[in-house]
Amino acid sequence: MALSPSARRWVAPVLISLPLTAALATFVAWRRPDQPFWLVVAVFTVVLLPTVATGLKVLVTDRATTDREIAAHQHDVETSWVKEAGSTAFFVLIGGLIFAETLGDVLRLSWLSPVGLPHVLVLGLGTFAVTYWYERRSAS
Amino acid sequence: MQNVLADLRAERGLSQAALADALGVSRQTVISIERGRFDPSLPLAFRIAGHFGLRIEDVFRPDPE
Structure with missing residues (x-):
């Protein structure tokens, strides 16, 4: 059975971290003579393995990940504009909808309280577009 | 952050x-x-510095306070 590329990146970190974790668990078990030895080894290995493997994966594959991210243009200024615009649109959308609904309730304006999908789309997309345009203009 | 990228490129x-x-x-x-x-x-800063064979602090430096 062939492993997917993302699964293959986990093989080396897991294989390296397994003996490391087992050795650490053995040391812990040795320091706890009152506890069942193999139970302590098994529990500590299972609990520590994900953390150690993840840490090793970051260390082992970090450079490759960075290269892939740069190749995928994830470090371009345009990506930062999209992130900024998306973040702003999200918060304006949440805040704007809460504000509209609250204002509609307080002022008893029936047309303001119910917010429909068109309002959400206009507010969200409008905010995204304006923020993206502003970011682009500021950086150019 | 300030940088000398334009100078290095030139x-x-x-x-x-x-x-x-x-x-x-x-x-x-x-x-x-x-x-x-x-x-x-x-x-990306590492890649830029590496491209010119320099350290990051040779290319980028913080804004003066």
């Missing part, structure tokens, strides 16, 4: 497009960095 006779191609980023990214309007990510 010293080597590189165009913004050529540098962008070499770094694997868009030309607009190079333009924005040179103008100090965009602080690159740490991986």
